[in-house]
Amino acid sequence: MRATTTALAALLASAAALPATAQVQERTITISNGVAETHPVGNGVQAMQACFDERTGGTWTLNAFWSAALGNDLDATQALRSGTQEMVVTSTSPLVGIEPALGVFDLPFLFADDQEADAILDGEFGAMISEKMEAHGLINLAYWENGFRNLTNSVRPVTKLEDLEGMRVRVMQNDIFLDTFSNLGTNAMPMAFGEVFTALETGTIDAQENPYVTIDTSQFSEVQEYLTETRHAYTPFMVLFSKAIFDTYSPEEQQILRDCAMEGQAVQRQASRELSQQSLERVQEAGMKFNQLEPTEMERIREAVATVYETHADTIGRDVVEAMQAALDELRSGG
Numbered sequence: 001m002r003a004t005t006t007a008l009a010a011l012l013a014s015a016a017a018l019p020a021t022a023q024v025q026e027r028t029i030t031i032s033n034g035v036a037e038t039h040p041v042g043n044g045v046q047a048m049q050a051c052f053d054e055r056t057g058g059t060w061t062l063n064a065f066w067s068a069a070l071g072n073d074l075d076a077t078q079a080l081r082s083g084t085q086e087m088v089v090t091s092t093s094p095l096v097g098i099e100p101a102l103g104v105f106d107l108p109f110l111f112a113d114d115q116e117a118d119a120i121l122d123g124e125f126g127a128m129i130s131e132k133m134e135a136h137g138l139i140n141l142a143y144w145e146n147g148f149r150n151l152t153n154s155v156r157p158v159t160k161l162e163d164l165e166g167m168r169v170r171v172m173q174n175d176i177f178l179d180t181f182s183n184l185g186t187n188a189m190p191m192a193f194g195e196v197f198t199a200l201e202t203g204t205i206d207a208q209e210n211p212y213v214t215i216d217t218s219q220f221s222e223v224q225e226y227l228t229e230t231r232h233a234y235t236p237f238m239v240l241f242s243k244a245i246f247d248t249y250s251p252e253e254q255q256i257l258r259d260c261a262m263e264g265q266a267v268q269r270q271a272s273r274e275l276s277q278q279s280l281e282r283v284q285e286a287g288m289k290f291n292q293l294e295p296t297e298m299e300r301i302r303e304a305v306a307t308v309y310e311t312h313a314d315t316i317g318r319d320v321v322e323a324m325q326a327a328l329d330e331l332r333s334g335g
């Protein structure tokens with residue numbers, strides 16, 4: 001009895017003497033993205049690495065791949081689900097086939113500004129969506145920012161709804177985007193992001209839509225002439241981790257992943273917002289002709305796409321659409 005107690009005490013003492021990193025193994029974490037390293041996602045990944053360095057005594061390495069080098073958003077996400085890749089920073093839109101509720105973010109003109117997006121994504125609604133991802137073998141560590149999307153094309157300046165008629169617009173692989181752009185009179189073509197530059201260059205498509213920073217860092221100014229501020233949708237980035245791999249990490253390691261993804265979030269969002277205006281200026285310096293739409297034209301565009309909410313409510317999940325609308329109503333009433 002006595003000996004056992006002593007042995008136990010010795011064991012506890014030695015456990016207490018171990019460094020805090022005892023539950024942290026050496027790790028190499030592959031992370032991929034469809035955008036270039038110069039995109040604010042690059043800043044976020046750097047910030048995450050700095051956080052790992054501090055929390056793991058330099059034993060964790062983020063092995064980052066850019067410009068869809070490991071496949072597009074959907075392929076990389078499937079690699080996470082099968083446990084062959086640790087992480088991806090992906091737009092939500094190409095993942096609606098995995099989790100239909102993600103389509104809620106693609107509803108046109110949903111968020112009015114950055115503050116609304118942050119409040120919804122970092123609040124109860126965002127947590128509810130993250131929870132849904134676990135059933136698909138995916139842990140969402142944080143929401144980063146892709147941002148408000150704007151239209152570029154090589155045909156003509158878009159100053160009114162009719163200018164969109166027949167334009168061959170690449171959209172993300174997602175029926176809500178397809179419908180939105182069909183309603184606008186365009187010839188909408190779903191395509192993975194990694195193929196867009198070449199498709200624009202060869203003239204397979206006339207147009208695409210993305211946030212200013214993505215237009216800038218993807219060099220679309222080389223193959224597109226006109227840029228119109230439409231802000232027709234806000235795309236979040238999810239910072240996803242393979243659940244199969246996550247489950248093999250110690251609780252301490254899992255916490256490091258979550259904390260560092262959130263440290264990355266602060267840096268990534270700030271970089272995204274700072275760069276947005278600079279990117280707009282840069283693509284104009286590179287020759288793109290930029291215009292904003294008259295409020296009456298914006299209103300016509302909003303009206304043309306309004307039916308998309310009803311058409312896709314059942315697919316997204318009516319409860320999800322209603323929860324989003326309730327959360328936005330509460331925000332807008334100052335709640």
Ligand code: TK8
Nearest residue numbers: 033034035073091172193
């Ligand atoms: C990059 C994509 C891209 C997205 C798109 O992988 O597909 O247009 O906006 O940023 O996630």
